[in-house]
Amino acid sequence: MSTPSLTITRSGPTAHVTMTLLAIAAVAIAVIPFVLGVAGSGRAVALLVYILLALMWNALAGFAGLVSIGQTLFFGFAAYTTIRLSDAGLDPFLAILASIGIGAALGWVTSLFMLSLKDGEFAIGMWVLSSLAHLCVNLDPLIQGETGISLIQMNAYALETRSALILWLALAVTIAVIAAMLLLLRSRTGAAITAIRDDELGARSIGVDVLRTKRIVFVLAAAGTAAAGALWLASASNFQPRAFFGVQWTAYMLFMVLVGGLGRIEGAIIGAVLFFAIETWFGAYGAWYLVGLGAIAVLFALLLPKGLWGWIGPRLPGEAIPTGYIIEKSDI
């Protein structure tokens, strides 16, 4: 008896084009220090931080169904630990990496009691934790309350060197996070995450360990959001608690993910790029800029509730970032 065969594929031409475009974008960002200098590098870091925040908020809300309005807990706390560790004598770049690890650990501890809460309680609970962390950080004399403190240890590096290094680190972290998301979503656990996104009760019925699966996503989101916070600090070089724990970040995360398309990696990236473009062109208009953001969000909610990717995705010949399986042929 010959062995019956089944051919499956997990990628296609659209995915190859996407990967090529992403690779070109990565290279373009990597050469920015040589082309656009310090100012250009700073803006590129901002773009990467937005992409990280959008990816992570989307992973939480779009996949695990965990709507958090307090991810600033990880964003702000990572900035703080970067300051603290640098002050204790650690190289600031190592302090950034250590803060990502601390963020993951904080995420794991937080998950132990937060994930058993119901939707609304979870959302607000996260905000309470973020506010609490904000208060505690302000108690540290090193921070000098809302006056804040600079990451002066960065001055050991020349301006050009450090702005390039920060950008490359941000790029490496973003690539690592996208790769981690992709590997995760294509794995056994990833299929469970997608199943939970579509129907949590249905997932439970076929044996998916919902709590464990949500914990994995929550810890990943904590680490990625912490990375964004530490990188934002490195780039801004000033730590004022209010600027890191502020609610505006939550609004930005929501904006990027909802406008880009909830539940899709592509949507989060596109939402972040759009937000970055709007900020670059209209950020100087102050209050009107915020009103404009709100108006755009409302327009999207009314006209394109599935976001930009909800419109683009179905018009492509295949998945741009493929996570599934396609049966090619079978002789069974």
Add this chain to the structure above:
Amino acid sequence: MTSSSILQSGGISMSFGAYKVLDDISLNIAKGEIVGILGPNGAGKTTYMNLLTGALRPTGGQVFLMGEDVTRLDTAERCHRGLARTHQVPKPFLHMTVFENVLVAVHHGRAVQPANPVMEAWMVLKETGLAHAANRTAETLGLLDRKRLELSRALATDPKVLLLDEIGGGLTEAEGDALVALVKSIHARGVTIIWIEHIMRLLMETCTRLVCMAEGRVLADGTPEQVVEAPEVQTAYFGAAA
């Protein structure tokens, strides 16, 4: 409890607030049975299934699976121990393909991972007749195929006990025959089956035992012939339906 008991409810009750939906249901399902459950709308059949699988916590009583008290275990753990179900209102993973829907169940529903999960998922789709739709996203399926997908996912967890909740509605004569044959062949592999259904002929052709429920109680329990002829059943079920 007899030694051959595979699933048992001991005096199980369920109330939603002040409204008592199930009152002290004790049933003992032996290994190898195909038990049909019938009863008028609102009798509490689906609620009973929810208590057996752990989708709901009972307000009283216990559930035993293979002799062990599983009342406190959640649905996923009961699934790993071999208890699978279909949902009366299908719960497909809408944005995943039919094949992926089944593959998640192979990956997560079993106590022991098979050597070739992809092949296992495919074989299930072959058996349930959904293989032709393997690459379609579940959202494109009609109700009948969504019910087939429910059954496919449940089978993919390699259950010892399979609970079916109204998978036979809306079928043609021939499709009904095919479903009876499918359930019998699943049973022939050694799977114990509990099947909630309104279509009498499907139960009569398939089951070794019938249970009639009404208003949260067991009215009759016995061979299909005994149950159908019981006077309580005639009035409560067929009387109400006529």
